Amino acid sequence: MSEFDIIIAGAGPAGSMAAISASKAGRKVCLLERKAEVGVPVRCGEGIGRRGLLDHIDPKPEWISNTIKKAVMVSPSGIRIELRGTSEDFILDREKMDSDLVKEAINSGVSYFAETPVTSVKKNGELYECITPKKTFSSRILILADGVESRLARFLGWDTTLALSDVETCAFARVVSPLIEKNACIFFTGTRVAPGGYAWVFPRAVGEANVGLGISGNNSEPGKAKQYLERFIESEFPGARISNLHCGGVPVARYIRPLVKDGAMLVGDAARQVNSLSGAGLAYSLYAGKLAGKTAADAINGNTVNYKHLKTYEKNWHKKFGKQQLRSYSLKKFVEKYGDDSFLDRIAQSLSKEDPSKLNYLKVFTRTFSGHPLLLIKAIKLFR
Numbered sequence: 001m002s003e004f005d006i007i008i009a010g011a012g013p014a015g016s017m018a019a020i021s022a023s024k025a026g027r028k029v030c031l032l033e034r035k036a037e038v039g040v041p042v043r044c045g046e047g048i049g050r051r052g053l054l055d056h057i058d059p060k061p062e063w064i065s066n067t068i069k070k071a072v073m074v075s076p077s078g079i080r081i082e083l084r085g086t087s088e089d090f091i092l093d094r095e096k097m098d099s100d101l102v103k104e105a106i107n108s109g110v111s112y113f114a115e116t117p118v119t120s121v122k123k124n125g126e127l128y129e130c131i132t133p134k135k136t137f138s139s140r141i142l143i144l145a146d147g148v149e150s151r152l153a154r155f156l157g158w159d160t161t162l163a164l165s166d167v168e169t170c171a172f173a174r175v176v177s178p179l180i181e182k183n184a185c186i187f188f189t190g191t192r193v194a195p196g197g198y199a200w201v202f203p204r205a206v207g208e209a210n211v212g213l214g215i216s217g218n219n220s221e222p223g224k225a226k227q228y229l230e231r232f233i234e235s236e237f238p239g240a241r242i243s244n245l246h247c248g249g250v251p252v253a254r255y256i257r258p259l260v261k262d263g264a265m266l267v268g269d270a271a272r273q274v275n276s277l278s279g280a281g282l283a284y285s286l287y288a289g290k291l292a293g294k295t296a297a298d299a300i301n302g303n304t305v306n307y308k309h310l311k312t313y314e315k316n317w318h319k320k321f322g323k324q325q326l327r328s329y330s331l332k333k334f335v336e337k338y339g340d341d342s343f344l345d346r347i348a349q350s351l352s353k354e355d356p357s358k359l360n361y362l363k364v365f366t367r368t369f370s371g372h373p374l375l376l377i378k379a380i381k382l383f384r
């Protein structure tokens with residue numbers, strides 16, 4: 001049995017950030033990862049907003065494949081709306097970023113164990129025990145960062161079941177084609193392209209992009225997201241070279257509450273800390289991991305390992321992003337109910353008359369509702 005102050009299960013961005021911040025605050029930290037290599041295969045569009053990245057981390061230049069200042073929305077009937085008034089977005093290299101975060105954790109003193117899946121966890125007196133095929137690890141605080149397929153929280157009594165409508169089934173590929181624009185992230189909507197979701201094209205370099213789509217779990221069955229993706233690529237980028245085609249799920253639910261239980265904490269996708277409308281979870285994971293690691297270390301440093309102290313993680317998360325995340329869930333529900341193809345086309349039609357350099361997300365929102373006052377009333381009811 002190896003004993004630590006804090007154990008983190010899962011070395012994705014949330015887990016590595018938790019390990020780094022807990023170790024930098026002076027604690028004996030262990031990071032357990034089931035895979036041999038983190039970040040591969042990449043199951044991510046790799047898109048992140050400027051602030052989502054720079055507010056939480058000092059990125060290495062090699063983590064950023066592309067910087068983009070333009071977003072294009074394509075409506076179901078093909079109307080293209082350009083948004084140039086938005087801030088910069090980055091397309092990351094997750095393979096490099098995830099593996100560098102683990103290296104940073106190791107350099108800051110974290111004991112890292114790859115190929116060490118945690119098969120179950122239990123509380124034994126004051127300590128948590130993480131059982132792995134190699135040996136049992138124990139600690140006073142346990143942070144669960146085991147991603148969307150998280151099973152570990154259930155051992156501690158959390159209900160992590162996701163309704164079908166709260167999962168996006170995604171298919172994703174790396175695509176090489178001369179038709180790819182390097183300077184714009186493009187989003188395609190419509191039931192023909194991705195029922196209950198959207199398709200995205202995030203360019204990494206000239207002629208190369210991450211192309212993917214998500215369909216609502218309600219509309220999904222085995223292999224369906226992949227079929228939609230192949231059809232989408234064939235229609236937008238005929239003759240393209242396709243590699244790394246993978247599937248994966250994104251939790252688009254409300255974040256799990258409570259996030260903290262008796263010395264255990266949930267972070268990242270395991271906590272459903274994902275924007276329910278866009279499916280983006282990276283910025284939330286980086287922030288939540290860093291915050292949870294620091295809160296856990298402070299609790300041990302101050303000999304206050306109790307619910308009251310650890311709960312400050314949940315309070316601060318809620319203040320910074322949790323409220324926004326819950327709003328994104330309400331907005332997703334609203335779009336599910338009212339955002340059919342003809343509605344999206346009508347909005348696109350009215351926005352197409354705007355000057356693209358002055359168009360931003362706020363304007364899209366106000367235009368949507370100023371043209372449809374009845375919808376605004378329905379939306380207000382949903383958000384109350």
Ligand SMILES: Cc1cc2nc3c(=O)[nH]c(=O)nc-3n(C[C@H](O)[C@H](O)[C@H](O)COP(=O)(O)OP(=O)(O)OC[C@H]3O[C@@H](n4cnc5c(N)ncnc54)[C@H](O)[C@@H]3O)c2cc1C
Nearest residue numbers: 010012013014034044045046047118147248268269281282
């Ligand atoms: C197709 C797709 C596209 C996406 N695109 C974007 C995007 O463009 N922008 C964005 O912001 N977000 C995107 N996301 C979401 C984003 O990838 C996640 O929100 C983010 O990776 C969450 O980080 P995490 O650390 O919580 O989980 P993960 O990155 O999933 O890491 C979890 C880690 O835990 C390990 N693990 C699991 N179980 C165990 C166990 N029992 N024992 C030990 N280790 C374990 C896993 O091997 C993994 O390394 C996308 C997701 C998908 C599926």
